[in-house]
Amino acid sequence: MNVLQKWFSHGRDARVLLCVGILIAAVLTAGFASVKHITIIADGKTRHLTTTYVRPDRVLQEAGVHVNEKDEVTMTTKHVEDGTEIRVHRAVLVTIEQGDKARIVRTAKQNVGDVLRQHGYDLTKVMPVVGEETPITQDMNIRLVTPEEIEAQRKAELARMEEQRRYIDTSRGRMRYKSMMVMEASAYLPTDGGGAGITATGVRAGHGIAAVDPDVIPLGTRLYIPGYGVAVAADTGGMIEGDMIDLCMEDYGSAIEFGRRDVKVYVLD
Known part of the structure; x- marks a missing residue:
């Protein structure tokens, strides 16, 4: 008779004892195998917990974290397992x-x-x-x-920017302009031409008077030319056609220094 047969020969108590031992061993083994290290983040705090629970609500309950109706719980894994991070988002x-x-x-x-x-x-x-x-x-x-609404706001902003762009800083302050064109500019003196110093519009020639082609810039138009200043289109000239402009200077030296060049001409409001 072997040892196991001898043990069972002692009767019912021995068999019960053996079953209880096996059951206890199984429970202990399963328990240690299911222990999980969990991180819980809620209310600005991080908690580290060791648990055997597999449901996130039970894990949170064990950690003393209450979840309200509108709160949401997210996990870094599909199921609660070792290393899972549980985060509670408060509503x-x-x-x-x-x-x-x-x-x-x-x-x-x-x-x-x-x-x-x-x-x-x-x-x-x-x-x-x-x-x-x-x-x-x-x-x-x-x-x-x-x-x-977004398209309307975009158009309004573009219009505002365009409005903002239609101002030019001059020696007389900030001025609004209607349009700008690049023109070929030359310089002349009040005594040029007939020598009387009277323009086509009847005003006396001097600094601030510009000769233009009236088909391009109507006479009487206020202009601003960087490097020259504010001027009035008040004169014409036989050689001034199209995108040409002749600017009146006060003296010969200024006229020679200016020479002939391309300039930006701003038509002021």
């Missing part, structure tokens, strides 16, 4: 504005796009002023606009 109040309507919602979503999708907004028809990936914060305001 916050957010206001969604569209036109003159405001909607207050409580959400645990982490960015603007997810919040809007959660509450049924079609992001092909409306879009947030801030980016969809913008992180959500407590009491955040999310303003929505339509593509049509």
